[in-house]
Amino acid sequence: MSEKYYRDTVVDVDLDAIHENYKMIQNLHRDKTFIAVIKANAYGLGSVTVAEYLAARGVGFFAVATLDEAIELRMHGIREKILVLGAIRPEDINKAIQHRIAVTAPNLDWVTKARENVSDKYDKEVWMHIKVNSGMNRLGTSNIEEINRMIEEIEGQGSFIYEGIYSHFSSADIDSEVNDKEYAEFKRITGAVKKPKYVHIQNSAGALRISGDYCNAIRVGISLYGYYTSEYIEEISEVKLNPSVMLSTKVIDVHTLSAGEGVSYGLDHKAESTEKIATLPIGYADGLLRRHTGYKVRLQNGTESPIVGRICMDSAMISVPSDVKTGDEVTIISREADSEQSMESYSEHAQTISHESLTTLLRRIPRSYNGEDTAFVHNEVLK
Template sequence: MLMSDTRAWLEIDLSKISHNVKEIQKLLPSTSKIMAIVKANAYGHGDVACAKELSRCGIDFFGVSSVDEGISLREGGIREPILILGYTPPVHFHQVIQHDLIQTFLSLDYAKKANAWCKEHGVIMHGHVKVDTGMSRLGIITQQQDYRIEEVKEVYHLPHIAVDGIFSHFSVSDGLDEDNKAYTRKQIMLFDQVLKDLEDAGIDVGIRHLQNSYGILNYPDLKYDYVRPGLLFLGATSDDAIDTITHPDFQPIMQLKANISMVKTIQPGVCVSYGRHFTSERISRIATVSIGYADGYPRSVSNKGACALLHGKRVPIIGNICMDQMMLDVTDIKHVKEGDVVTLFGCDGDEKLPIDELTRLAQTINNETFCWMSARLPRIYK
């Protein structure tokens, strides 16, 4: 697909994934491997395309959120183990078996349902048990106030499921203040206590994994079997303004671009876009760009100083962002015309516009901004 073939698109440079994987590996003990999290369509980047490139980089385990996402990878040709990190309704247990997926056993009751279903159908379901060390989301509670280790043991002993691993999830591994560091250290201590109690009971716990992306960046020396990066191999963190203990040289792989559809000259005192939040103070050149909030560019950043790149320079986005279009003030840029390419985040010449700037204006995290990128935006892979 050529840039002139579409109005707006995402450019994704898969060649940078290898570099980012190596940057992650530099942080880890030699015994720790990477389980690449490609849920939510690899945070909008394209799950199958990214997983294939990750596989070429030697990644041998993937994580997704749902059975549908696991099936998408299987149908895309991914043959490595795939862990479903979330809930699969029992009515879809057959798909877990059919597509050779690994299910998270998120509670004792849920594991019993899986066990009963497997007994009825004469199959074995493989899975990892999740323990809740402080996130209070999914998992068997194993916190100081309520330590249900006997429930974890019971899951391992159910006869018609096979527990191949165990994991938990950090809630504040991105926080480097003393309170959050203490909370994370407590989660590590609780997870290690679970492992010890299981091993003391003669249970082979299987694969152990705990660190998410910020767990890798801030607690890289933990020696579990796998780590679970999501954004990191995509070249991003949740926000580059969040400080971390380590500072790898990640390279973002995604850029958002669109074409200019019209350029017009307006007089002083003319209003632009819905709501009349911008009124020209001089004779101005206004470029309309063929992208809007239906494509995932957040309307919430309207009139907050958001910029785009054009001809290697920053230009202001003016007025309210519309569903399918936005307007730029290009008065100070020469020779702007229909069909020119605008970069909404990424690079244009020597000028860079990181997604982090857009994310902070929208008062969210890059995880969400990436996921906003609409399915109607073609992904153009390099």
């Protein structure tokens, strides 16, 4: 048992796989700035660790979702450029200035209010990336006149630097004409205004399918960690991504059901004949959702066993062969992309996507990191 954790359930993170994915995707866009998206704690894998590892290997630009996430990186010594993709409160602009963080400007009203809130406390500047709404209808503006006014307001404030303009594809991961229409709309809008240092719209799917040179930066999130946004993108991509995550646990108890006996809450699963059950120390409070009942995990001998009965907050039960014993290792998510325990299979069973599956692997599960000259365990509970 590791001295870093006291339950045999762990997420193994392959940092070299993440770095390799970065290199392969960057190779498709040699002349573009790579913005590594590490929001939501690097999709659950640990934003500080991922940022430190990539920064040491040349990545100089990161993106997060909130100002809190950006400040966390600064507090842990990350000195590279950081962009907040969400809209921060205008009254918090001085915190962005203090920590030298780039922020998203979603509309003219936001820029005006941010200007009104700037104090003289910090003799620093803050970088602005204007968000264009090219069809996603989530954040930003498509009004060219408004964008021109925003640029004037930004450049008229001594603390503000107009550094970027960007958007986000709504449908880059599917074979749809919508993608081309949104790209054309983005070009139309940005072509009518002053160009800043960075122009970007390509997310993971966009970076893997579009090689055009209109933009000079790409933003890569889920694919940085080794996962395609859809089967379609996997089929058309030139890049063979390396999955970076394995989720494993060990059997903590075994018992035998007689015919007619049930297991877990509601006794939904009943044995048709004598059946051996193994209990795993992981449950929905860790991110193994109740919807994963029926999902097949892999035993250490290579056989597969289904999760049976309702998944509990702290445990799950599997139906196993007679030779399974306490302490046997069980793989729930494998780094093998084509296995039945791949992240894609795990996600599909729960009718969700890899993004959600990763971010729902919660803080109770320690992360074991391995990479070039790096091997350590981080346990958020015992930090």
